Amino acid sequence: MAHILLSARLKNAYHFMFPLVLLVFLDRVEASLPSFLNPIKGTTLQGEIMCYGIPYGGIGFASHIITYYTIFALWLGCKPFMPWLPLEHHVWDGFMAFLTFAGGNTMAIFTVIRCRNRWQFVLIAVWKICLSSTLSLTAFTNAVFLSNKGSEDIEFLRRPLPSINWLFLYLLGLIVGMVGVFH
Numbered sequence: 001m002a003h004i005l006l007s008a009r010l011k012n013a014y015h016f017m018f019p020l021v022l023l024v025f026l027d028r029v030e031a032s033l034p035s036f037l038n039p040i041k042g043t044t045l046q047g048e049i050m051c052y053g054i055p056y057g058g059i060g061f062a063s064h065i066i067t068y069y070t071i072f073a074l075w076l077g078c079k080p081f082m083p084w085l086p087l088e089h090h091v092w093d094g095f096m097a098f099l100t101f102a103g104g105n106t107m108a109i110f111t112v113i114r115c116r117n118r119w120q121f122v123l124i125a126v127w128k129i130c131l132s133s134t135l136s137l138t139a140f141t142n143a144v145f146l147s148n149k150g151s152e153d154i155e156f157l158r159r160p161l162p163s164i165n166w167l168f169l170y171l172l173g174l175i176v177g178m179v180g181v182f183h
Contacts, residue, residue, distance in 0.1 A: 051114040052121055067135055071170075074138045075160045077146070087146055094143035097136045104132030123180025130173020138163040 049056075073080040077087055087093060108129040115121035141163035 048115070048118045048121070051118070052111055052125075064131075067131060071135050071138055074135075074142055075164045077142065077161050087142060090143045090147040094140055094147075097139035097143060100139065101133065101136035104136065105129055108132060120180040120183055124177050127173045127177025127180070130170050130176070134166045134170040134173075137166045137169070141166065 070080045073083055074087070076083075079085045079087060108125050111125040111128070112122050115125060142161055145162055
């Protein structure tokens, strides 16, 4: 039993380490990259920010607030747009969680590849990968939990759903991202 759990954990660790392995590999084949993945290296921070494809500034701040609100609503088992109603559409929620995971992480991985010349931007993009993954995995965990349990069986707004356990992933990303922001 322990062997199965260990191999599953190693498999999950591999999926999270893939972007870093990709960075090392792409550093060796930099000349063969398409131009949108290989921007001209800036000499200043302002010149280097051109590689950053994730919203930042006011739009990035608003995006964070909306994402935090959505995660909090999902932890409580209510719909983000109608917080007085419980989550109901488990298959649809699971499908949307998958699309969110694929789309958000793809954009952040492209940013990691494009900004590999400035390590602060790479760390901030890893933070965004963790935030996007926390949102997606929270939604997917809720979809699985509620499909097994049923939305009418949960104590609505009494206690968080088990998806709150994904908070650890975000906290790890937050620590990494803050190193990039404050250095």
